[in-house]
Amino acid sequence: MGSDSLGKVAPGTTPLSVQMVAYEGVIPRVGEYVILEDGDVRVLGMITDVIMGASELEREDLLQANYYDKILKLIERPSNWIKASIKMIGVLDGSNISGTPKIPVSPAADVKRAPTNILTEIFKPNDGDGIRIGSLMTRDDVDVYLDPDEILSRHLAILAVTGAGKSNTVAVILEEILRLGGVALLFDVHSEYSNMSLDCDGCYVETIQPEIDPLTLSIDEVAKLIGISYESAAKMYIFLKRAHKNAKNLLMREELGDYIRRAGIDGDPQDLLAGIHAIVKLSADEEGGSDDENLLRYEYRDRESILSLLARLEHVRERYSRVLVSRAGEIVDHLNYGKLVVVDLGQLDTELTDIVVGKTLLTLLDRAKKRRMGSDVWMPIPVLSVIEEAHILVPSMMDTYTNYAASKIAREGRKFGIGLCLVSQRPKGINTDILSQMVNKIILRVIEPEDQAYIRRATEFLSEDMVKYLPSLDIGEAVVVGPMLKIPALIKVRLSKAKRRGESLKARELWKRGIERKDFRDDYYSAIGD
């Protein structure tokens, strides 16, 4: 028996799985890659389960531990045996893998630990360079690379319970994409990545506070912003649509500023939302009977809808004044090669976040399409867009704007160079159609059986055997499936050197620092003279 020999195949084999019995003293590890040698045929497999027994203790009538003590006194050590289940991955030709064998491997075939050089060859980057995500969980001498082409064209989901290492995985992937000169856009819902620094030469990160020029909003986007739709409030929607159209016409004729001034509201003469607000306000003041064709005509019975629309516009303009900025540039204009743009959404509520993300994704796709069609719009492609907290923005039970935009990118992004990466701690809360189009998945620890079942249903390459590992994974350990890897793998994600805000709190250290600095509330207020 060589040092890499683990055991022999036990009788009762199938083309898809076998059991092995281990040599004495050898304990195979779950997740370990093995090679089954059957004559000239070499089959790569993975150990999916290990069971240990003790021959002298296996009589059915040994129902009390005292019996075990008595036997152990006689024999000192029981003769332990180990059996392991092996799932077949494919037939090996050198380091090339084809499909699973068509006939079962013969009993008593040798089972050996897969050699490092073969595994290194399997997990190395395709065209000389790739995304170095970490190493095999059972073999830290084997680096694992993901194929960026596949991530960009078949998308990616990173799923796990909180604290299992999702954000670190995102940081590693972004760092690697930028190292390759790539372009990335991250929607940072909790300001976790804002102002982070990445560990890669020549790459850079820009954190932007989102701003939207109301002029770039479609009528449906404005309606969403003020919380109405044709279905929920038909009259208001129709009045809004007319005001939107009239404001645009006035803006083109450079007359919008007059209306904004006449209405006595704050606003840049180019601010379309201020213009809509002005038109609705003047129409309310005129009680529907104005001769001015740019104002809204309405019957007295519809006054309630006009007043309600006015109240909503006032509320939205006041609430979102920091984001709705006339003449603001597009977020996608910040993208560049070797650059990560972090959109800091931490200060925004869910409704506005949804509009910013949905609108930016659609602009991204639109620009990429135009560039592809040869129009002279500049846009660096391909771009990986990352949505954190995907269960909020791309939910299964609600019709959000981001849902619409993400599903368009999931379907069409591949053709135009827009990849999507969804990150979530509540997989079952994500829209199932979109999740299943994230063909590549990195799944760190997932405990809830419902989440596991949901992921399983939405993942083409994920077997039951692999789902079994999910609850027991340690921080940073992950099941990785999809065409970004040649074969599914259990990996340990490497720790990124990026500095982020979202890392786990070190409570004792922070309290100690506070005590040392005498950082107490009363001292603080007396120091600032309050």
Ligand SMILES: Nc1ncnc2c1ncn2[C@@H]1O[C@H](COP(=O)(O)OP(=O)(O)OP(=O)(O)O)[C@@H](O)[C@H]1O
């Ligand atoms: N691969 C890893 N190796 C070692 N430590 C890790 C690894 N991944 C994450 N950690 C550590 O675990 C902690 C949590 O990681 P991280 O913030 O990435 O988890 P998360 O799943 O994104 O959590 P949350 O859902 O709360 O955002 C961090 O302090 C991080 O340093």
